[in-house]
Amino acid sequence: MEYNFKQIEQYWQQRWAEAGVYKVSNKSEKKPFYVLDMFPYPSGAGLHVGHPLGYVASDIYSRYKRLCGYNVLHPMGFDAYGLPAEQYAIKTGQHPEKTTNENIARYISQLKKIGFSYDWDREVRTCDPDFYHWTQWAFAQMFNSYYDTVQQKARPISELVARFEQTDPTWATLTEKEQQERLMQYRIAYLSDTKVNWCPKLGTVLANDEVSEGLSVRGGYPVEQRVMRQWSLRVSAYAGRLLEGLDRIDWTDSLKETQRNWIGKSEGAEMNFTIKNPKGKTENEVNIKIFTTRADTIFGVTFMVLAPESEYVSMLVTDEHREEVEAYLDRCKHRTERERIADRHVTGVFTGAYAIHPFTHAEIPVYVSDYVLSGYGTGAIMAVPAHDSRDYAFARHFNLPIIPLIEGADVSEQSFDAKEGRMINSDFLNGLEVKEAIAKMKEYITNTGIGRVKVNYRLRDAIFSRQRYWGEPFPVYYKDNMPYLIPDSCLPLCLPELDKFLPTETGEPPLGHADMWAWNTANNKVVSKQLIDNKTIFPLELCTMPGFAGSSAYYLRYMDNQNKEALVSREANDYWRKVNVYIGGTEHATGHLIYSRFWNKFLFDLGVVCEDEPFQKLINQGMIQGRSNFVYRYIGEGATGNLYISYNLIDNPEYKDKVQPIHVNVNIVHNDILDVDAFRLESPEYKNATFIYADGSTDEDNPYMGQATNKQYICGWAVEKMSKSMYNVVNPDDVIAAYGADTLRMYEMFLGPLEMSKPWDTKGIDGVSRFLKKLWNMYAEPADGEPTREELRSLHKLIKKITWDIENFSFNTSIPAFMIAQTELSTLGCNKRCVLETIAILLAPYAPHIAEAMWQQCGHNTFVVDAQWPTWDEKYLEEDNINYPVQFNGKVRFTLSLPKTMDKTAVEQAVMASDETKRQLAGDTPKRIIVVPGRIVNIVV
């Protein structure tokens, strides 16, 4: 009986689809379980073998949970808005919607071939109006909410208005515009002039997580700082809750740590420094507020530094220094982020102003320097050169005094940044440990009113506008230059059809090209731009939302994706509650995984969802890297460019340094052996290729002219990113065509631990394929009858192992367990139906197609995916005799076979009674005997 995977896989995929076995209902007696994959961006290149790694893992887990009797929600969808489709549109004129839909269709067909248990009826696409309706709706709710710092939750903006009306007599005197401007400072989605990351090449602003080292993450173009009027989400209001929530979820430590660093909580103090004789003002009128985590070091302050953007700068610069300071500010403004990072030379300028030290009353000079950031703390610092390396460098450059504050710290060469030691030169703090000094100082400044204890977060608000076309339109129109919401009842506000995707001539975002793009309040309609002469018609927002908008709540939509009335109904949300297991890559740690937690917490405050953390358990699958192969073209004397040297020979003196490695398509290389005929067909350039083979022979040496030979051309290899340009992209379709989806699934798991990055290396895929063939052969003729004790032992060992593995996401070790069981059972000649059908169930999460075929072979006409997960019985795992290794002082001397039933004391006695023990002891008395039950006996002599 041959293993015809093609036939088996096609047949069962069709039968699953016809029977609708993966349809999930929100009404079930069963307990719910939600297993989610991070949905993909459908790129033009299609899936490569790296994508399915996480999907296979989540599919195994969901199938297992199903077999255990849960109602499992396991959906798939597409993060369909994004830059690449738009850039492709600009290049080719093809509408992004068209290319996106084509790409999605390709992804779906590829995913279906792998045999995932997705309920495709629940598919979502972020670019679908039915979906982005709820993205726009959530934005509108954020616009209509503010963050109440007392209740620590979002509240309707109307409550704030009511409060202003009651407590602030000036409120009623403000114009509508002034009121709106004031409210804008509280809204969770707000419009403001913000310093943003502007990427000229992409023509859009980017969020902090979309920029790395001054370059855009997508494309790698330079990013500069610019002040623009932009939408932002007040994520920073949730910083405390985002941090605290991490303690309640089951994520890896590394990921939690990454988020903690990104949120960047630091507890410190804000302190006021008075400026001496500010020009034109009486003393004590100007205070500089600074933030520090090292209040204990205040006696070491020898100067102060302001960020170039700080508003303090213009307030206290003296006339004689004005020109110099302005020149410096101008220079800072024109430096890009990248230049600033690359060039760490100390720069700065003196303002001419002096502050008064709050304790010593010494005069301390105030400088401006770009090493102080305007966006963090107060944009001003007290500098303690002895104990901060940046202050130290600055002090050295400007010859400012350095006062050591910690006993024994040598600050002649560098600063002493550690938070430990005993304080000196610090008045009432002298003699205290640093930690005590910090605490005492905080108390002191609170009591004296010099400052206050303050918690600062590094997390910034998320910039939410993008000057591009292919994204969700804002449900916003402008009146008197202030934004207003289009009513919920008019959502979704659909993206207008365009054929131009670049900014307009006047510099507006692409949506400026649209004809139908203005809001009529009289009849609640979006109308033609040309008609804006009637006073009731207002222009719409022309920016669109960023990529993370659509991906922030998609997991909620899967729960209830057909709902026309709400993002998710209360019943559906109460039933599924949250994602139990979420699988995806670490690259989303500071983007999507922060934004969606924020978004979910906001919806939680609104009472829309019942859990405030959306993802209970998070598994990070590692990246699959490419494994590139190389051929070595001879470029030495007399080279024709057609001769290629086998990898094992390239270090020979005749070829050394005379070969050029060339990437070769990995799909024509098998186990590092080149298919030379396929190579000649790869490109015209290689048509006449000749080879020096591994054994040193050439094509001419071939004794079997024109016939297959055992000559082998060995390729070199390297681990690189999987990409087209490295010719190392492996398409899952090709693997499925050659080995079948079940082999692909199992091999992806066999490759190594899920969380680890590893190269895709097809060495070894044959092993998995062979295993499935051998296993299949056992199902030729299942026989009735009682299994033997050995058969049951093998089977129950397997049940226990596979169950443990799946629950612990340790899928890679399951495959060897299957192989061992297969070997054991076939050695025993087992073909008992009851054993085989149990194995089919165990295999079903990993290799569902062949498992169905096996289940059928055992005489069932139901689906194995609906079977019940078996349990194991420890009694079958027990052996009659156990081999106890007997050690003397930890060294194994011999092994003794003893009955399983013996207890510790009996084992001890039996060991002491054995002749071999007596011989080894040679009359000595053992000091101690250690018996590890069922494992080992150690005699200490």
Next chain:
RNA sequence: GCCGUGGUGGUGGAAUAGGUAGACACGAAGGACUUAAAAUCCUUUGACCUAAACAGUCGUGCGGGUUCAAGUCCCGCCCACGGUACCA
């Protein structure tokens, strides 16, 4: 710099409570079948010592420690990968 993760044969990797290190697979070598090849099956495969066997010694990045017993726990380093950074 800081944070995180990891380092085990020729290769990918097992070892789930401190208890027989190297499971399983690949590769390699030898063999069976075959005109030949593919496929399949069998044997060997950490290193050293040995003609071989037995026995022995060494062996989980390096150096120490705890323990009857350490890949596993503790201390100090080194290296690789990932994240992040003038965050006061």
